[in-house]
Amino acid sequence: MQEELYIAFENYLNNEMTLEQKNAFENQLQNDEDFKKQFELYKETNSFLEVKFSKETSDFKENLKSISENHFANSTKKKSKVISLQSKWFAIAAMLVVFIGVWYLNQGTNPSYSDYNFHNEAHFVERSEGNPDLKAAQDYFNAKDYQKSSESFAKIDNLTNPEVQLFYAISLIETDKYSKAKILLENVSQGNSVYKEEAIWYLALSSLKQRKYDESKKYLKQITEDSEKYSSAQKLLNDLE
Known part of the structure; x- marks a missing residue:
């Protein structure tokens, strides 16, 4: 015994x-x-x-x-x-x-993704008229049901709106679908929309969640002083170094 x-x-x-x-x-x-x-x-x-x-x-x-x-x-x-x-x-x-x-x-x-994944709420549409999948994606996202949110985003045809692409990418990061999220975020980051640097921020967070710390730092250094994410990016950079 x-x-x-x-x-x-x-x-x-x-x-x-x-x-x-x-x-x-x-x-x-x-x-x-x-x-x-x-x-x-x-x-x-x-x-x-x-x-x-x-x-x-x-x-x-x-x-x-x-x-x-x-x-x-x-x-x-x-x-x-x-x-x-x-x-x-x-x-x-x-x-x-x-x-x-x-x-x-x-x-x-090293810092954790959960220390930084504070997302704005999505506000694409006020009612379900027009595109019920987009409304569902928005509502699921705001309820933090990222699995159902990403599934609803996937049903949308011709998904070209940078804001929608950004929130879709966030849902994908939350559900560990990093490759698809990266494609969407790089597309937004290479454009001229107001979501350009926010997309870079989420590229950094996606790398952080995957513990790709050098890659995360590379993206963080691309965020300019004019961005509302600049102070957060500097803090994360400091935590990583």
Whole structure:
């Protein structure tokens, strides 16, 4: 039981035990105070990771579980020196602490897209008369339903209006469709509309979201002092450098 503690905790939390195993596990929780404390500590750590991290946590836990299973299996086969329950648990806890520290360090290195994705509301049409798809795209965008917004934009024929292209591109960035967004934004940025530099700003934000930091800086440096995005661009540049 000592060697399979971590796997037992995982199996119990994931409801992967047989009824007999579950009853035995819960009986030990009630009668073994040390076992209960170890389990509660593990559960709290597990909950913390699930709240703070998403895919990284899942990948890390899978790797850790695989390492633990292999380690325990090899230890049993070789009949090596038995390591105490407490030592094994603190080894696992130490690995979790290292993971958390690395994650925080990485997060603090560069700014995040979510720090800058504050979008103006779209106001193309007042009523649904004329082009219901455009009205739907506008309303979904303002409701922050970017998936449905981008789907509505895609139904519009002859989409040549720079303002509409800009908001369509923003919806695409929000739904991680970067290549199509880039085509639209570059088209607007190469024109002479009032949305020219705003399109460059979103090219920079799209690169930021993809963690293409050098590319993002390249676009930010193209934004002129006359643009309303200039101060934001300078701040982001400063954060990136």
